[in-house]
Amino acid sequence: MKEMNILIVEDEMIVAMMIKLKLLDMGYGFAGHATTGEDAIKMVKEVKPDLIIMDIFLKGKMDGIDAASEILKSYVVPIIFLTGDSSKETRTKASIANPVGYLQKPFMDEELEYVIESAFCKAKSPAFKQMAQDISA
Template identity: 40%
Template sequence: MAQAKILIVDDEVVVAEDIRRQLRALGYLVVGVVASADEAVRLAGEHRPDLVLMDIKLKGPMDGIDAARIIQTQYGAPVIYLTAFSDEETLERARETLPLAYLIKPFVRSDLRAALELALFRQRVSRIAEQRGRWLDAVVQSMEDAVVTVDQQGRVTMLNPAAEGLTGWSQPDALGKAVQEVMVVLDPESRRSVLHPAVQMLRKGTSADLGGRPFLLVSRNGHEHRISDSAAMIRDERGDPSGVVLVFRPASA
């Protein structure tokens, strides 16, 4: 595994050099030690560090919080703040940048190591989740089947291109609207309105048995499509219902 790249930003030379020695002893690659916010931003752009150790109090027009905000926005590098003391207003500004951790000076090597390992682990997990999210989004967007997701209140949260084609709704127009408005479904024989599968599932709090029967979907422009669909409950990390995903396609005659 490649060494994690760390950028140190601290205007106390002795402290910064001590942190550099500790990081090297722990097996990390120090890509730079700088004392100003401007230099921190510049080196972050050059080296794209995996993590930045940032002193909150820096001399100059920008402090460590300003630098952290720019680095996170432009380069996506997470930050651990270093601080000896700070007022509540400064700490509130720091919290808004969502740092991975705080280290209170002076700290011992075991504290530094624990903070780094935890921060880098959280960052790896976050990147994996982002990559999987992008992969899943690409798969859904390229599917021939139509896919619609709704939240716990039955409001549309996503349509893929196939769903846009069948419903006649664009995703921007459909977002936040009730699924019954975007997907008007009728009984194909009686042509009467039926309880929408997504609404049925949300009311029961469990997957609904659709019985494999088709529905008649009336699109926004009045076109009718005989469709078959399947639905599944979306659950949060605690296992509680948080929405529904519907997958449907034109039914065979």
Template identity: 70%
Template structure:
């Protein structure tokens, strides 16, 4: 499963670089790094990632939740939300985008690895269940 590609959508460069280095160390391919909603939407179309790590508060015309909803309308790419905001309002809004996981900033390397592995398995199970239902 480690050959999967992951798109990072994060406008804080230090956080993005830390995630990128950890993903490479874990054996994943980094499909790209977007800093805005517009850039993220382009990269999803161009790079066809297997997973997206999306900060909820990003630059651009859309925030991370709105960008995730737009991506969901276009294709089936699982999304892990990354945020420093754990308020009920934010998590409730985020739930409408059907994320496969959440990472609360700041996070430990082990948490990143666990959330990615769980998200990949959850997405495989959801895809399988949807195929069986049809």
């Protein structure tokens, strides 16, 4: 089976490195790390990750929701949103990008593993593929 490569989009370096180490321990590939929404869009074009873990609140002009929406216009890739804000307002705003999962900071290793496995299962579903086609249309 092909190693699944995961792109991390997180502007807090310590959090990004922690996630990277956990991904490698779990046997996943590391596709790269972006700190801004703009960089994430460029990296997706270059590395074509199998999954993106994207912080909702990024420094710069573009937040994670905007970056995810832009990425999904051109690529079918599942996105897990990472956030320290669990408010209903944030989750409602994030839902426009149709994430396959959410990860609340701080999180346990087991939560990270579960949300990734769940995301890959959802990404195989016909409903996800149809949603991705609808977004890119």
